[in-house]
Amino acid sequence: MTERDQQRARTTVPTSYESLSLAARDIHLAFGRHQVLRGVDLDVARGETACVIGPSGSGKSTLLRTLNRLLEPDRGDVLLDGESVLRQDPDVLRQRIGMVFQGFHLFPHLTVLRNITLALRQLRRLPADQAAELGLRQLDIVGLRHKADVRPAQLSGGQQQRVAIARALAMSPRVMLFDEATSALDPELVKGVLALMADLAAQGMTMVVVTHEMGFARRVADQVVFMDHGRVVEAGPPAEVFEAPRSERLARFLAQVR
Numbered sequence: 001m002t003e004r005d006q007q008r009a010r011t012t013v014p015t016s017y018e019s020l021s022l023a024a025r026d027i028h029l030a031f032g033r034h035q036v037l038r039g040v041d042l043d044v045a046r047g048e049t050a051c052v053i054g055p056s057g058s059g060k061s062t063l064l065r066t067l068n069r070l071l072e073p074d075r076g077d078v079l080l081d082g083e084s085v086l087r088q089d090p091d092v093l094r095q096r097i098g099m100v101f102q103g104f105h106l107f108p109h110l111t112v113l114r115n116i117t118l119a120l121r122q123l124r125r126l127p128a129d130q131a132a133e134l135g136l137r138q139l140d141i142v143g144l145r146h147k148a149d150v151r152p153a154q155l156s157g158g159q160q161q162r163v164a165i166a167r168a169l170a171m172s173p174r175v176m177l178f179d180e181a182t183s184a185l186d187p188e189l190v191k192g193v194l195a196l197m198a199d200l201a202a203q204g205m206t207m208v209v210v211t212h213e214m215g216f217a218r219r220v221a222d223q224v225v226f227m228d229h230g231r232v233v234e235a236g237p238p239a240e241v242f243e244a245p246r247s248e249r250l251a252r253f254l255a256q257v258r
């Protein structure tokens with residue numbers, strides 16, 4: 001990424017988000033006989049960013065997917081601003097809780113702008129001109145308005161991920177979930193996406209971020225949540241979790257990733 005592009009990757013439009021709180025209560029989930037989540041609790045206040053860390057296979061992605069009902073827990077509840085999401089229409093819920101994955105999941109045959117406006121037109125039923133206007137505004141936010149008419153394959157991985165973020169933001173989500181959003185990116189492209197995520201956090205979006213980027217977690221998280229074997233082993237402010245781990249398991253994990 002050129003320096004100019006890095007600059008563009010910063011949010012160019014000041015925004016503030018009407019975010020909501022998100023909580024998980026005693027979430028249990030098994031795949032067949034494999035108990036993957038064993039009673040997970042999570043509390044993310046309005047405008048807070050929680051970074052979820054932990055070894056591969058500890059249940060981080062599964063937890064994230066239960067939060068927006070891509071998976072249904074066997075037991076427990078998920079609360080959006082105190083209200084159970086299990087009684088809400090999953091389609092409506094997924095507009096309120098945006099999600100960004102490791103792979104970008106953009107439609108290759110559509111332009112960048114069409115990728116963003118598709119859901120606005122089909123789910124929100126916005127007329128074409130309004131959807132385009134809103135889509136372009138989102139592209140401004142992620143610094144990619146100048147790429148509106150190209151196809152995803154013409155963009156770098158970092159730019160594609162910023163388009164995926166813009167697409168999620170276009171639905172006016174109240175919470176954003178990120179599942180290893182930078183893990184598939186070449187190292188030089190990671191920074192721009194993390195900078196965008198940090199901007200979102202600073203502008204008051206409620207976020208749950210599964211990440212291996214310990215520097216990001218330390219800088220941006222209000223709360224760091226360490227998961228192992230389907231449980232939250234420790235959660236707290238970054239300074240505590242990183243500098244004074246209470247459990248052997250967290251200490252060992254941190255020694256490995258540092």
Ligand code: ADP
Nearest residue numbers: 031034036054055056057058059060061062063
């Ligand atoms: P993490 O994101 O922390 O690496 P995951 O939540 O992806 O962990 O996976 C937790 C465990 O659940 C792993 O052992 C994984 O193999 C298993 N798992 C995840 N998804 C499925 C699935 N759809 N079917 C069966 N097992 C799964």
Ligand code: MG
Nearest residue numbers: 060061062180
């Ligand atoms: Mg995962």
